[in-house]
Amino acid sequence: MSIKLILAAQNSITENSLQTIKKNTNVFQRLWAGIDWDQIVSKVIVATLTIIALTVLFFILNKVGKRIINHVFDRYAKNEKFSVNRVGTIRSLINNLYTYLLIFFYVYAILSTLGVPVGTLIAGAGILSLAIGLGAQGFVNDLVTGLFILVEQQFDVGDVVKIGTITGTIHAIGLRTTQVKSFDGTLNFIPNRNITIVSNKSRGNRQVLLNIRIYPQTDISQLKKIIEQVNQKLVPRFDTIRQGPDLLGVNDLGHGELAYQVQMYTINGDELTVQREFLAAYLAAFKTNQIDLPQTPLDLNFLAPKPN
Numbered sequence: 667m668s669i670k671l672i673l674a675a676q677n678s679i680t681e682n683s684l685q686t687i688k689k690n691t692n693v694f695q696r697l698w699a700g701i702d703w704d705q706i707v708s709k710v711i712v713a714t715l716t717i718i719a720l721t722v723l724f725f726i727l728n729k730v731g732k733r734i735i736n737h738v739f740d741r742y743a744k745n746e747k748f749s750v751n752r753v754g755t756i757r758s759l760i761n762n763l764y765t766y767l768l769i770f771f772y773v774y775a776i777l778s779t780l781g782v783p784v785g786t787l788i789a790g791a792g793i794l795s796l797a798i799g800l801g802a803q804g805f806v807n808d809l810v811t812g813l814f815i816l817v818e819q820q821f822d823v824g825d826v827v828k829i830g831t832i833t834g835t836i837h838a839i840g841l842r843t844t845q846v847k848s849f850d851g852t853l854n855f856i857p858n859r860n861i862t863i864v865s866n867k868s869r870g871n872r873q874v875l876l877n878i879r880i881y882p883q884t885d886i887s888q889l890k891k892i893i894e895q896v897n898q899k900l901v902p903r904f905d906t907i908r909q910g911p912d913l914l915g916v917n918d919l920g921h922g923e924l925a926y927q928v929q930m931y932t933i934n935g936d937e938l939t940v941q942r943e944f945l946a947a948y949l950a951a952f953k954t955n956q957i958d959l960p961q962t963p964l965d966l967n968f969l970a971p972k973p974n
Contacts, residue, residue: 716779724772728765735760754823758838759816766841807859808842815839815858825868826934829861871908872937876945877917877925879960886916889926892955896947904943906936911944923960 739757814820816839821827825836827846834848844861846854880889890913897911910930917927928948932940952959 713779717776720772720775720779724768724775728768731764731768732761735764758823758840762840808857811858811861812839812841812844815844815861820864821866821868825866827867828865829856830863832856868934870934871931872934874910874930874932874937874941874944876928876941876948877919878928878945878948879919879923879925880916881958881960882924884957886926888955889952889957892951892957893926893928893948896944896951900944900947904932904936904940906933907940908932 735757739754739760821836821839823836823839826834827836829844829846832846832848832854834846834852834854837845837847837853839845841858843855843857846856848854878889878893880886893911893913901907901911908931910928912929914927914929917925919925928944930940930944949959
């Protein structure tokens with residue numbers, strides 16, 4: 667009798683389980699059948715095609731816009747009324763602004779295509795502004811400092827500057843960072859907020875000071891005459907010389923060394939060329955006129971092998 671009851675209970679449990687599974691299966695089938703797959707696939711296809719079209723559109727806008735900007739500034743660069751460095755600075759800034767603006771609208775369009783409530787996100791951003799305010803202080807300082815750099819024209823693209831411990835040429839000026847290329851080719855990215863003291867070496871004429879070391883017994887009048895003759899030949903070849911050459915006379919360099927000094931001023935960037943050319947011409951003229959000049963003051967005798 668007990669075996670029959672057990673079998674009956676097992677059959678009842680099995681039937682209940684089958685009915686539950688059947689019920690769940692029916693629910694899943696109804697949910698699956700209720701999904702409008704045609705609409706979902708069509709939305710995915712439309713969204714994908716829209717994103718591809720937006721990407722192509724913004725790529726074209728980026729290329730065409732920057733080409734137009736560069737074309738406009740190339741025309742200004744050819745105009746002698748405008749500084750080439752200043753035109754390059756404004757060109758770099760406008761290109762950066764244009765890029766940031768395109769990226770903003772591109773992201774906005776993509777999120778809108780995906781159905782993200784961008785307007786709600788922007789409104790909600792105001793709630794978080796206080797929380798991220800402290801973290802954004804550096805970014806805001808960069809923007810404000812960059813704005814003052816541009817307004818005050820502290821430096822332009824192409825200027826040789828010293829910012830802190832970094833010396834080099836201004837490569838680009840952005841809203842957040844300034845790029846300085848060192849003379850060894852290193853590209854330094856300096857946050858604008860860290861720019862406190864700027865030494866601009868490209869403003870105004872550059873001094874060229876030649877120290878021609880001489881002996882105390884050197885005939886100064888003959889030396890001066892030779893230098894003047896060389897100057898008469900070389901000065902017409904350099905239209906970048908703005909002042910001089912001025913013969914300053916004999917100067918004491920210390921440690922018993924005397925030098926005859928010649929000073930002149932050239933436009934920025936040409937000082938090294940002028941210095942090399944004039945110094946080479948002076949030395950050649952002194953040699954021709956048999957004027958001896960002191961040798962290097964370094965004592966290299968310690969390098970010679972000592973006698974046994």
